[in-house]
Amino acid sequence: MPPIRNNGVSSLNQARLALGKRLRELRRRADLSGRALAESLSWPPSKVSKLENGRQSPTEDDLHAWTRATGGEAETEGLLAALHTLTVQNIEWQRQLRGGLGSHQTELAALDATTRLFRAFESTFVPGLLQTAEYARARFTQTVAVFDVRGDVDDAVRARIQRQDVLYRQDKRFHFVLTEAALRYRLCPPEVMLGQLDRLLSLASLPNVKFGIVGFPTAYQVAPTHGFWLLDDTRVMVETFSAELNLAGPRELELYRSIFDAMAAAASYGRTAREIIKRVIDDLSGELLPEGE
Template structure:
C-alpha cells in the first residue's frame, strides 16, 4: 500500500515538474498550504478525487486524470478503512461482499478467532455485527445486515462453487456470544460440513503448528487475499503476496482435522460448553 501511494505521489511530482511549476506555485494556484503538495508527492497523504482533478487541471495534464483516479481508487481498495466502508451502515458492505462472492469460484478461508460469515447462524452474526456497531459507532441497521448475511449464504449451495474453511479450536471456544447461541453455531458447522462442495478443517489444541495462526485471511480464487484488521480490510493482489498466503493456507490446512475427526473436536467443545447454557437456552 505504501509503495502504491509513493508511486502515485511520484507521478504527481512528474506532472508538476513537466509543467515547470514549483511546489509553492502549484499550492498557491489551488489555494493549498505548501505542505500539502510535499505530503502528496512523498506519499505521506493520500489525495482525494478533487485533489487529483485540481492537480491535472493546473498542470495542463487533464488527459492524465482518469488514469490517476484509477490508481487512487485501486489504492483505496487495497486499504479500505472500516469507518469509511461502514459509514452508510452494515448492510451495504454485506451487499458488496455478495457481489464479490458471485464472481468467485474457489473460496479458501482461515480463521483463528471467529466463525466465518458464510458459516454463521443469524444469532452469531448478530453478535458480530453488534461488536462492529459498538467499535465503529456506525448506523445500527443490524436486522438488515443479518438478513443480508443470511442471504449471502445461498452461495454455499451452488454446485459450481468450492469452499475450503480451516478454523482453530480456539475460534469455537471464544465467548463472542452467549453459550446457547454458540451451541447453535457449532451445530450449524456440523451441518454445513456435510455439503459436497464444502471442506471444513478444524485445528485442535493438541496440534503442532508448522506456521503460527497469526491472523485470519481469505483467498478468493487465485486473484485476491483479504485480511481484516481492527481498522481496515486489506486487499492484496501482488503475485508474491498471493503465493505467500496460498502456501501458508496449505500449511495450516495440512495439520487440520477433517470429517469424523473434525466433528469429534466440535462435539468436544459442545460437551464443555453445554453445562454453561441456562435452562432457557440463553
C-alpha cells in the same frame, strides 16, 4: 507445499516499505543525504526518514517533488502506480460501512456471485458464510459498538443469511479452516454458540464444502496471526480493526496461498474435526447445566 517466507508482517506494511526503499534508492543515486533532500524540499528531516522507512505514506505531491529533486522524473509514473495500489489496498471501515452494515453485505454478495473457489482461514471467529443468524447478530452488534456506524443490524443479518445460499450452488467450492480457539472464544452468549457449533456440524457435510479445524495440540508452521479469505486466485481479503485490505499483487497471492496451504495441512477433517466440535459442545453444555445435575 510452497515455502512460507513471511509469518506476521502485513502485506500493507510490506508495500509501504517497498515504496520507501525505491525512494531511498533515488535519493542515494542523486548523492543526497536525507537532510539535504529535506532542506531542498523545505521538509522537516524526519519526513524523509518516515517515508523511506515505511512509517508514513507519501502523497502524490510528495512523489512528484521527490523525483524532481533527485532527477528521477522517469520513475514518477511507476511510483504513482505503487502509491495507487497501496491506497486501494487499505479501505477504511468507516467509509466502507457508511451505507450501513446491510449495504456492505449486499456488496459482498455480488463478489460471492463471481467467485468459484473460496478458501478461508479464521483464527478468531466463525466465517460469515457459516454463521447462524444469532451468531451473526452478536458479531454485527459488536461492529456497531466498535465503529459507531449505522446500526442496521436486522438488515445485515438478513443479508448475511441470504448470502449463504451460495453454499448450495454446485458450481462453487469452499474450503474453510478454523482454529479450535475460534470455536471457544466467548464472542456471544453460550446458548448462541451451541447453536452455531451444531450448524457447523451440518454444514461440514455439504458435498462442495471442505471443513478443517486446527486443534489446540497442533504445532503450527506459521503463527495464526489473523484470518483471511482467498477468492479464486485473484484476491485476498484481510480484515483489521481499522480497514479491510484487498490484496491482488502476485507476491501477496502467492504468500497467502502458501500460508493457507500450511494451515490446511495442519487441520483435521471429517470425523476428527467433528469430534473436536463435539468436545467443545460438551464443554459448553456442561457449563450451562444447573448445579448438581
